[in-house]
Amino acid sequence: MSRRPVAQINLAALQHNLQRVRELAPNSQVLAVLKANAYGHGLVRVAQALTEADAFAVARIDEALALRTAGIVKPIVLLEGFYEAAELPVLLANNLQTVVHNELQLNALEQTSLDGQLKVWLKIDTGMHRLGIEPTQFSAFYRRLWQCSAVLPGIRLMTHFCCADELDSTRTDAQLSLFEQLISGKAEQRSLANSAAILAWPASHAEWVRPGLILHGISPFSAQVGQQHQLQPVMRLSSRLIALRQVQRGERVGYGGQWQADKATTLGVIAVGYGDGYPRHARNGTPVWLNGREVGLAGRVSMDMITVDLGPDAQDKLGDEAVLWGPELAIERIAVASGTIPYELLCNITPRVDYQYL
Template sequence: MSRRPLAHIDLSALQHNLARVKQLAANSQVLAVLKANAYGHGLVQVAQALHQADAFAVARIDEALALRTGGIVKPIVLLEGFYEAAELPVLLANNLQTVVHNQLQLEALEQTPLAGQLKVWLKIDTGMHRLGIAPAQTDEYYRRLWQCATVQPGIRLMSHFCCADELAAPQTLQQLALFQQLCADKAEQCSLANSAGIIAWPQSQLDWVRPGLMLHGISPMLGQLGRDHLLLPVMRLSSRVIAMRQVKQGDTVGYGASWQAKADTVIAVIAIGYGDGYPRHAANGTPVWLNGRIVHLAGRVSMDMITVDLGPEPDATIGDEAVLWGPELPIEQVATAAGTVAYELLCNITPRVDYRYTNIK
């Protein structure tokens, strides 16, 4: 029996979640966002399973090339665009689409001779203030891209929400109104809705939607779970109990003696730690699922191990499986207890964790 943690990836759940996206946004095409190793789930494996998506999006060119090497032929969009003009022939040779969000990218397209044309998405900053041209620049960039010999006719327009996960935030409707105003006189395909937009702001479901987190069964909405939106968790992260020990009332456990037993109890040691990507900052009380019940973190997370309090009647033994998150224990609850977000938990998983893929259709 391996002591290595296991990330079990349920590809049928992934496909269910894509079908849910299509149900919620029935009139939109789906640009499935697979950046950061498909949110820690495995870039190529996830793309292969999402064969019903219309296109894929990644952050950087190395991710796009990994998809092409893995046999993915669907359209791929670079959300951060290209970094320098020397990458443009690579984009063309690999049939990659690029976002344009700054002047250097625009000028590189205008000044670099290419043996063909690239599909371009023009990103407008409607309030996120991260990437994107200023709204006042939209008409100029749009005109220049249309006149550019290296750009395919038909320039897709996009922007990104900053607060769509908060239902009471006023920014979402403000961004939507501004984006619609900027696009109104342009007969182009448009994209605005991320996962939160798909779920909570149906008026933002334009020609293309961009699901990311929800594809993996996780709610993008604050205080909600994936199952609240009929999503299924894709990853089940588990490990094994490797030791058990009785501790007396008043005994401390772990580095810094940060946890102290309030009564005689049994502590289980589970073979996972921050060296595997489990969050070091997870606080005492963070939930873990073990043998049909929730137990709680007791003591600081170590590089290779965590310790949990089983109580005086442990109902566990060495070798038992513990689930860190998955169908039995929503990752949203673990993230809240650990003072972080599900995105970070997923993206921080290290190569020490084994992956197993099942139920592909």
């Protein structure tokens, strides 16, 4: 029996979710986003499983090179682009595509001397105000990229939505409208839709969609879970019951004594904590799946352990498996109970957790 929490990664569920993206955006190619260690699921193993994706996207060059070193040959796009001109020969040698989102990058491309040409995606800031050129810069950037000898003909045009996960927001429509106005008359392929837009904004699908979170079976909408969109959870995080304790009515539990028993009950101690990536700020009552039922968190999350209220008639035994999130218990619920988002929970899993690929 493992003494470590276990993250089981269901690769069949991952492939199902990619097919679901195909169903939602049947006329689009899929740029599968694998940044941040594939949202905590394992960069290389996820890429190896997504054989039907058209291309991969990562944030930084080290992630792209890790994929190439592992033998991944599909197109790879650097979403943050390159940071300095010295990286350009590395991009060319490894057949990496780059996003261009500022003047320094454009100048570097114009001034470089390469033995080949790079595929470029031009990012326009239509309202996110994070990365991307200003709308007023688009015409000049577009012209200069077409004239640049280091750039392959046929640049791609992209933007990023800031509020696609807010279904009642008008900002996504406004961003989509601005983008279409700017590129009117241009024949280049486009990419706008992230996970939320794939689900909720079909007018944004264009030639390329960029699924990230939904590939892992998770909804980007705070009030929904992935199963509502016919997605399957990919990660199942579990651990074991390592202690049982009887407490009487009125006794307090854990650091600070923030949880108090309202009746005599049995407590269970589970071997997982914030040192493994379980959210430290999970509230009392946050659900854990144990022996076919939900039990609630009792007291503060510790570095290595959590405590749950098993109830006065508990029949649970030492060594029983406890599921922190997975098919039995949606990670979206744990995120809400912890005052965070599923992205953070996934990305915070630490090396102490044992990954198993199914």
